Amino acid sequence: MLSNIAALIILxxxxxxxINIVKSNAETGKKVLWVILVLLLPVIGLIIWALMGPRGNVKL
Structure with missing residues (x-):
């Protein structure tokens, strides 16, 4: 049960x-590489993206 909840949170x-990668101002090739990284390594890719990845155009 707990593993299912953790899996849903990670998903x-x-x-x-x-979504944030696609909305970012990064070059298309870089966006594709970031999306592949997040898809292939869901947890580690997410952590790497959070630390070093492109951000979307979020206006506060």
Whole structure:
């Protein structure tokens, strides 16, 4: 049960990361590489993206 909840949280965070990657100002090639990284390594890719990845155009 707990592993299912953790998996859903990771999935939601990965989807959020991919949306932010696509909305970023990064070059298309870099966006593709970041999305592949997040898809292939859901947890580690998410952590690497959070530390070093492109951000979307979020206006506060």
């Amino acid at each position: 939601a965070l990965d989807i959020w990361a991919i």
